[in-house]
Amino acid sequence: MTEIKPDWIAVDWGTTNLRVWAMSASGTVLGQGSSDQGMGQLSPADFEPALLALVSGWLGNGRIPVIACGMIGARQGWVEAPYTSVPCPATSTGFTPVATDHPDLDVYVIPGIKQMQPADVMRGEETQIAGFLALNPGWDGVLCLPGTHSKWVHISANEIVSFQTFMTGELFAILTGHSVLQHSVGDDGWDDDQFSQAVQDTLARPERIAAGLFTLRAETLLLDLSPQAARARLSGQLIGAELAAARPYWLGQNVAVIGAGHIAQHYVNALALQAVPATLSKGEKVTLAGLTAAYRSLKG
Amino acid sequence: MTEIKPDWIAVDWGTTNLRVWAMSASGTVLGQGSSDQGMGQLSPADFEPALLALVSGWLGNGRIPVIACGMIGARQGWVEAPYTSVPCPATSTGFTPVATDHPDLDVYVIPGIKQMQPADVMRGEETQIAGFLALNPGWDGVLCLPGTHSKWVHISANEIVSFQTFMTGELFAILTGHSVLQHSVGDDGWDDDQFSQAVQDTLARPERIAAGLFTLRAETLLLDLSPQAARARLSGQLIGAELAAARPYWLGQNVAVIGAGHIAQHYVNALALQAVPATLSKGEKVTLAGLTAAYRSLKG
Numbered sequence: 184m185t186e187i188k189p190d191w192i193a194v195d196w197g198t199t200n201l202r203v204w205a206m207s208a209s210g211t212v213l214g215q216g217s218s219d220q221g222m223g224q225l226s227p228a229d230f231e232p233a234l235l236a237l238v239s240g241w242l243g244n245g246r247i248p249v250i251a252c253g254m255i256g257a258r259q260g261w262v263e264a265p266y267t268s269v270p271c272p273a274t275s276t277g278f279t280p281v282a283t284d285h286p287d288l289d290v291y292v293i294p295g296i297k298q299m300q301p302a303d304v305m306r307g308e309e310t311q312i313a314g315f316l317a318l319n320p321g322w323d324g325v326l327c328l329p330g331t332h333s334k335w336v337h338i339s340a341n342e343i344v345s346f347q348t349f350m351t352g353e354l355f356a357i358l359t360g361h362s363v364l365q366h367s368v369g370d371d372g373w374d375d376d377q378f379s380q381a382v383q384d385t386l387a388r389p390e391r392i393a394a395g396l397f398t399l400r401a402e403t404l405l406l407d408l409s410p411q412a413a414r415a416r417l418s419g420q421l422i423g424a425e426l427a428a429a430r431p432y433w434l435g436q437n438v439a440v441i442g443a444g445h446i447a448q449h450y451v452n453a454l455a456l457q458a459v460p461a462t463l464s465k466g467e468k469v470t471l472a473g474l475t476a477a478y479r480s481l482k483g
Numbered sequence: 484m485t486e487i488k489p490d491w492i493a494v495d496w497g498t499t500n501l502r503v504w505a506m507s508a509s510g511t512v513l514g515q516g517s518s519d520q521g522m523g524q525l526s527p528a529d530f531e532p533a534l535l536a537l538v539s540g541w542l543g544n545g546r547i548p549v550i551a552c553g554m555i556g557a558r559q560g561w562v563e564a565p566y567t568s569v570p571c572p573a574t575s576t577g578f579t580p581v582a583t584d585h586p587d588l589d590v591y592v593i594p595g596i597k598q599m600q601p602a603d604v605m606r607g608e609e610t611q612i613a614g615f616l617a618l619n620p621g622w623d624g625v626l627c628l629p630g631t632h633s634k635w636v637h638i639s640a641n642e643i644v645s646f647q648t649f650m651t652g653e654l655f656a657i658l659t660g661h662s663v664l665q666h667s668v669g670d671d672g673w674d675d676d677q678f679s680q681a682v683q684d685t686l687a688r689p690e691r692i693a694a695g696l697f698t699l700r701a702e703t704l705l706l707d708l709s710p711q712a713a714r715a716r717l718s719g720q721l722i723g724a725e726l727a728a729a730r731p732y733w734l735g736q737n738v739a740v741i742g743a744g745h746i747a748q749h750y751v752n753a754l755a756l757q758a759v760p761a762t763l764s765k766g767e768k769v770t771l772a773g774l775t776a777a778y779r780s781l782k783g
Contacts, residue, residue, distance in 0.1 A: 301694075302701035332663070332697060348697040350662065357657045362650065363632070390689035393721075394601075394728035397632060397648040401602035421693075428694040 187214040187241050191248040193474040194234070196255035197307060198223040203237045210475040214241065222254040222261075230261040231283055234290075242287040249290040250278070250477050252310035252470070256292040266297035266304060270342050274313045275477055293477055296343060303348050307470075308334050311441050314473030315464060316341060324437030327461065329450045331356070333425060335432040347432065349425045352446070355418060364396065367403040368417055369410025373445075375452075377412045381419025382426070382453045389427035395420050422453050433459055442466050487514040487541050491548040493774040494534070496555035497607060498523040503537045510775040514541065522554040522561075530561040531583055534590075542587040549590040550578070550777050552610035552770070556592040566597035566604060570642050573616045575609055575777055593777055596643060603648050607770075608634050611741050614773030615764060616641060624737030627761065629750045631656070633725060635732040647732065649725045652746070655718060664696065667703040668717055669710025673745075675752075677712045681719025682726070682753045689727035695720050722753050733759055742766050 189205035196202075199221035205214035220233035234249070256264030256279065264279035278291035295306035308328050316322060316338070326336040331352040337344040359368045385392060399417060402408035408416075426433070433454060438461040440450050447463055454461045489505035496502075499521035505514035520533035534549070556564030556579065564579035578591035595606035608628050616622060616638070626636040631652040637644040659668045685692060699717060702708035708716075726733070733754060738761040740750050747763055754761045 297701075297705055299705060301698055302705045303698065304701050304704055347694060348701070349693050350664075350696045351693065353662050354696075357661045361657045361661050362653050364650075389692070390727040390730070392689070392692055392728065393649050393651065393724040394647060396650045396654075398601055398603065401597075401604050401648070404604055405597055405599060405602045424693040427690040428692065430690070 194251035196253045198254045205241045252293040253307040264292040264294040266295045269298045273316045310473035311469045313476050314469035317472045317476045325432050327440045329442045329446050335429045351421050351425045367400050368413045372411030374412045374415040378415040378419040381416045382423040385423025392424045494551035496553045498554045505541045546589050552593040553607040564592040564594040566595050569598045574613045610773035611769045613776050614769035617772045617776045625732050627740045629742045629746050635729045651721050651725045667700050668713045672711030674712045674715040678715040678719040681716045682723040685723025692724045
């Protein structure tokens with residue numbers, strides 16, 4: 184077994200998951216790990232042990248920086264990292280140090296970003312934004328970050344100008360997990376035509392959004408709507424509702440989607456239906472680029 | 484203790500609750516009972532015992548009619564009572580008999596109503612509709628029945644012409660019980676101004692519906708939005724979204740709201756903001772009137 188001796192450790196610590204990477208100074212990934220020890224289930228005394236459970240094998244060679252982003256910086260997290268206010272530089276600064284017991288850990292948490300009007304917050308996405316701009320210097324436009332809480336972010340001259348959060352992913356999860364639609368919507372499967380039609384219908388008549396949900400249940404009972412079709416239609420309705428409300432963000436703009444898997448592709452497809460060609464960047468890649476940019480700013 | 488000897492028994496058996504009334508032939512309530520033995524938690528063998536647990540003290544004087552409405556007539560209920568299709572008379576007919584072991588029970592289930600385009604179904608509300616029309620003979624207009632699944636129903640010449648279901652009550656329940664908004668929205672309390680403003684804002688710009696949800700969470704974090712204000716605002720956003728989609732039902736129409744408690748009053752208030760004066764009828768009263776009308780039709 185070859186020993187892993189990182190120069191620093193990158194950490195993405197969200198509400199439900201903890202992901203870590205052993206990094207070289209130049210930004211190469213030497214090792215990685217993950218667990219379900221997300222911020223949401225940890226008490227204050229649990230954070231350091233949860234981190235050590237994944238990274239202790241990388242320690243023992245002196246004090247090294249650990250750069251963390253995500254909900255770990257919330258009030259209920261390891262340390263509260265105060266929000267930066269928009270407009271602000273897209274590259275994070277002002278990291279909050281964390282006191283630790285282990286002598287080799289030199290932990291810093293990247294601050295989230297807030298907007299007062301309309302009120303909004305992000306924690307974690309600011310690091311993906313910084314990473315995307317590190318990978319695409321000088322890029323101007325609008326970033327779309329799908330997820331439990333999707334974000335639309337207006338970037339200009341390397342600054343975050345404004346942003347807006349949508350609960351689309353969480354709405355899909357609670358409707359399919361806790362509402363009467365759980366009996367209609369499948370756990371997997373898809374139907375491109377149903378998705379596209381639902382996106383288009385919702386954007387054409389957004390005032391009808393609330394009327395389409397129970398129809399899925401009724402079509403299951405009366406018309407044998409398939410679970411796959413219902414899944415794609417519900418997703419199209421919710422993403423369509425998000426696009427209807429986010430129209431000022433994407434209409435006539437240069438749009439890049441940051442994310443992983445099917446969900447991000449669905450957003451790209453939905454935007455294509457509006458004649459908006461969006462690029463797609465992998466979420467993990469930009470997260471690591473953002474943590475690397477933060478490491479360099481800390482060292483610089 | 485005076486013995487209760489009903490001529491018939493009225494039953495409202497929904498997904499979560501069972502309510503029974505001992506009735507005289509003329510429609511007087513002689514006694515009542517209720518339990519949490521809703522259809523949703525019962526297996527086929529459980530239905531008769533669940534009913535007897537509430538009504539056995541009223542039996543022993545020969546076979547009497549038991550008239551039941553609600554989800555008890557669904558495929559997963561005691562007996563499947565096939566849907567009647569719209570357009571149809573507002574007074575239910577075609578009751579489905581249930582085989583029972585107890586010699587005194589002569590059980591009938593009132594059919595639900597279905598609509599094929601757009602697909603929709605109801606079970607239980609058809610009895611409230613029949614009851615409302617029994618109490619208000621010749622009434623024409625639109626009925627609004629708020630609840631877990633709100634219904635808007637177009638009544639003309641004593642017929643149900645069309646209807647539309649909204650998941651408004653269930654959306655409120657899952658957003659406040661299972662989403663990040665559970666940390667922002669109070670279990671009780673209210674703010675009339677927040678409710679009214681949210682209704683008006685949502686109706687003025689329905690395409691922005693999806694944008695308002697996470698704002699509640701952000702305002703809690705950044706602006707100390709109170710749990711009471713957040714509760715009223717979320718309710719206003721969701722009822723506003725329902726009104727936006729149901730506009731063809733209420734605009735310029737004679738509207739009556741059927742329901743109980745605060746929720747029904749919120750709908751009346753939201754409609755008043757649109758200059759639509761709606762009357763308010765108690766849900767239990769119209770349910771009993773509808774079950775009584777069904778009893779008379781059965782005997783007649």
